[in-house]
Amino acid sequence: MSTPSPQTYTYKTFTNTDGEQTAIPVDVYIPETDAQTKLTPVVWVHTGGFLQGTRRFVPPHFLRALAKHNLALLAPDFRLCPQVSILEVLEDVTDCVRWTLDPEVRAASGFTSDRVASDKYILGGSSAGGWPALLLGLGLHEQSKRLPRPPSAVFAIYAITTVTESLAPFFYEPQKPLSWAVDGKLIEKEPIEREGHLEKCLDKDHQLLKLSSVKIRTEAPPASNPVRAALYNFARQEGVYPTLILQDPSEAPKVCTPSLIKSGVKAATTPVLIAYGDSDPKVPHSQSLHVVDALKTVGYDDKTLLVIEEKGADHLFDMEAEKEVDGMWDWLAKKL
Numbered sequence: 001m002s003t004p005s006p007q008t009y010t011y012k013t014f015t016n017t018d019g020e021q022t023a024i025p026v027d028v029y030i031p032e033t034d035a036q037t038k039l040t041p042v043v044w045v046h047t048g049g050f051l052q053g054t055r056r057f058v059p060p061h062f063l064r065a066l067a068k069h070n071l072a073l074l075a076p077d078f079r080l081c082p083q084v085s086i087l088e089v090l091e092d093v094t095d096c097v098r099w100t101l102d103p104e105v106r107a108a109s110g111f112t113s114d115r116v117a118s119d120k121y122i123l124g125g126s127s128a129g130g131w132p133a134l135l136l137g138l139g140l141h142e143q144s145k146r147l148p149r150p151p152s153a154v155f156a157i158y159a160i161t162t163v164t165e166s167l168a169p170f171f172y173e174p175q176k177p178l179s180w181a182v183d184g185k186l187i188e189k190e191p192i193e194r195e196g197h198l199e200k201c202l203d204k205d206h207q208l209l210k211l212s213s214v215k216i217r218t219e220a221p222p223a224s225n226p227v228r229a230a231l232y233n234f235a236r237q238e239g240v241y242p243t244l245i246l247q248d249p250s251e252a253p254k255v256c257t258p259s260l261i262k263s264g265v266k267a268a269t270t271p272v273l274i275a276y277g278d279s280d281p282k283v284p285h286s287q288s289l290h291v292v293d294a295l296k297t298v299g300y301d302d303k304t305l306l307v308i309e310e311k312g313a314d315h316l317f318d319m320e321a322e323k324e325v326d327g328m329w330d331w332l333a334k335k336l
Helices: 060-069 086-100 103-108 127-137 142-146 189-194 231-238 241-245 249-255 257-264 286-297 328-334
Strands: 006-015 021-029 040-045 071-076 122-126 153-157 272-277 305-310
Touching (some): 006 086, 040 086, 040 127, 060 071, 060 328, 071 086, 086 103, 086 127, 127 257, 189 231, 249 257, 257 286, 272 286, 272 328
Parallel strands (some): 272 305
Antiparallel strands (some): 006 021
C-alpha cells in the first residue's frame, strides 16, 4: 500500500511581531482505506527542542501504521522558541487538537473530509514534542482544560520532560565540546546572534513586543536553516537551554512532567507509551525514566503503561527508513 501524501491546512493564525497575521499549518495524512472507515486522528508534535524543526519530519513508521490501524496523522507546526516560550507551544498544540476535533472548524479551513473521527484521538510527540503531549494529555497544565476531551492514549518518544535543575542538571552544565560534536568543534555564537536566533520577543508580562525586528517562526527545517538548526546544540554547549524555552528558569517546576504527575494524577486513566534509546546523549534517557517512575507511583501498571527501551539506540532512532518501534502501534490501537 502506498504511503499517504499530506494535505496542508491552517489550524490557527496569530499576530506576529511585525503586526501581520501569521498562519500556522498542519499536515493531514489520510491513508488509502475503505472510504466508509472512520479514522482516529493522531496529533503528533515534532522534534527540534522547540527551537527548530518542521511538521514534515515524520518518522516513516508512523505513515506505515495509518492504514493498518485506521488512523489519520495530523502533524502541526507551532511557534518556535526563543521568541516565545513553551507556554505558546502548549497553546498551539491545544488549538490544533481543538481544530482536529471540530468538524465545522476544520471545514471552514478547507478540510471537508468526514472520515476523521471527532470523538477520540491519540496525542503524541517526539523529543521536545513529547513534552506537551504528556503535559496536555495527562491534564498537567492549565491549557489541558481547553481540550474538548482527554486523549484515548498518549505517547512520548525520546522525550524531553523537564528542565528542573534537580532532575536535569545537564541542561545547566556547559559541555565544551559536545560529546556528539563533529570533530570536537565548538559552535560559534556570532552567526546565531547575527541572524537573531537568540533574541526574545516578550516583555516582562509575557506579551509580544510588536516592534521587535525578529519575527516569530513556525517552521525551521534544518536543511534550509543550518544556523537555526545549531541552536539546541549551542544551548547545550553553553548550558543555557532552559533560558531559551522559558520566560524565566524559575518557571521550570511549573512544567516539570514527573513532579506534576506525582502531584496531579489521581488515577491511571489515560494509557501512556514511553519509548527511548538508552544511548542518547542529546536527550538523556533519564528524562523518560523519571516519567516512568512517576507514573508507576500513581498507579500505572502493565495494562496502562508500555515502556519500550531500544538498546544502544541514539536520538531519532525511529527516523530510519525501515525502523519499527516494536509493539508501539498495536498497543496504541488497542486503547481506542
